[in-house]
Amino acid sequence: MPANVTLRLDFDAGRRLGHGKIALLEAVERHGSIAAAGREFGMSYRRAWLLVDELNRMFSAPMVAARGGGRNGGGAALTETGSRVVALYRAAEKTILAGAAAEIDALEALLATSAADASPADPSPLDLSPGELPG
């Protein structure tokens, strides 16, 4: 199975953009709702809202905006900036997959053939967040 490649961008002032936030934005667009987008990932409304709020403050314009009122009480949608950020991130990911294919294939060829022991039941204690290690 080819590797799934994830891109994480660390900008200055601790501003981070990665797979998770982009997927949440895509879900907001799909569902027209922050609450529904959060639910898709088993996230509380508060957590989803905090992430959207962080994203809104991270860029020069909000990425998610309230949409209409109307019968269904309105919802949320991506702004032009939001759509642009999602598109740029996904384009960068595509470029990466194409550009680094040789190295990634070579890494894959070095993997153990039996993965039975390599996948602990609870991977979290071994899940090293890049944030824990400098540089």
Added chain:
Amino acid sequence: MPANVTLRLDFDAGRRLGHGKIALLEAVERHGSIAAAGREFGMSYRRAWLLVDELNRMFSAPMVAARGGGRNGGGAALTETGSRVVALYRAAEKTILAGAAAEIDALEALLATSAADASPADPSPLDLSPGELPG
């Protein structure tokens, strides 16, 4: 400030390779010791050892091996496979930086100029691990 780009590879069976593990391997090589490598990142010996153990099982050959005995009680070093994996990962990262520079620059240009509000005192509750979101 240009963005720091981090590459994360998710292979099958939950096998993951990212910045953190690669940095740990580089530190093992630098210090000649798993314990010292862990200390560099404020990690307990147990945690560093578990990560190395996971890496050793992930690939077709161990990535870290015990080195000599002798007066100083021996230590640890990268194997040929270990060195190769680190080199391939770093090469992929370089290719990415070059290949996706246009998209990353465009994302950077969209950032808010004042980052004061974008960096919470404790970012951890907002630090969305990609593992939490599927696809």
